[in-house]
Amino acid sequence: MASLPGVAGAVYYPFAKRHTHLAQAVLGFCLAWSIVVGSRAVGAERPWADASTLALVAAAILWVVLFDTVYAHQDLVDDIRVGVKSTAVLLRTGAGAAGPASRPRLFLWLLLLGMLAALALSGCWAGMGAAYHLLAVGGCAASVGRMVAAVDLDDPASCWLWFSQGFWMPGLAIAAGLGAEYASRNGGAGVILL
Incomplete structure (x- = not known):
């Protein structure tokens, strides 16, 4: 039952x-709901x-809305x-x-700030x-901040480069932060950090 909202989103996403204009948020929900499903599974x-x-x-x-918005800029004209x-x-x-003052780039910065706030709140709560x-919030701030600052939204090759890297480093940062927390709570048992 916990997976039903994610399944419903996945069915709707191809039509979104x-x-x-917020299909990226639908995709984000579909992918992010796996956190709830995984939490229930454990x-x-x-x-x-x-x-x-x-x-x-x-x-x-x-995070998904951010990196998929970068991806969507590749196909903007079409x-x-x-x-x-x-x-x-x-x-x-x-x-x-x-450029730096444009609405798309400002939107990406706001998404990053929201993402970092949500990660920090999750950790605090x-x-x-x-x-x-340090690892999850700080790592995401550094890696995603670099992407938002460097991507050329008018250049499809730049969008592809940053999109293709836009989930690896933040994903590793979040996994490292969660792994470090698990290790600290369990005396390091069963965790190997890269």
Whole structure:
């Protein structure tokens, strides 16, 4: 039963770009809901009602919206031409307007700030220590911040490069933070950090 919301989102996602500019959020929900399903699978009674779990879900949704918005900029011209909706289409500000002050880049920075706040809240509400905050929150701030600062949203090759790397480093940072927290709570038993 815990997986039903994620399944419903996955069924809707292929049609989302026809109905909403926020298809990236639908995708984010589909992927992030696995946090709730995984929490339930390891014994959490009601992860869908746990503030820490939901904050982690929110962080994951924002992360997906961020890196998929970068991806959507590759197809921006074609998407506008054929009428496909996306956050990139919603935020378009005209040719050559993808500089630091543009709406798309500001949107990416706001997504990053929201993601970092949600990660920090998740850690605080779960009573996680400094290692989690340094590795997960700090690692995401560094890796995703670098992506947002460096990506050229007018260059499809740059968008592809940063999209293809946009989930590896933050994912490793979050996994390292969670792994370090697990190790500190369990005397290092069963955890090997890269």
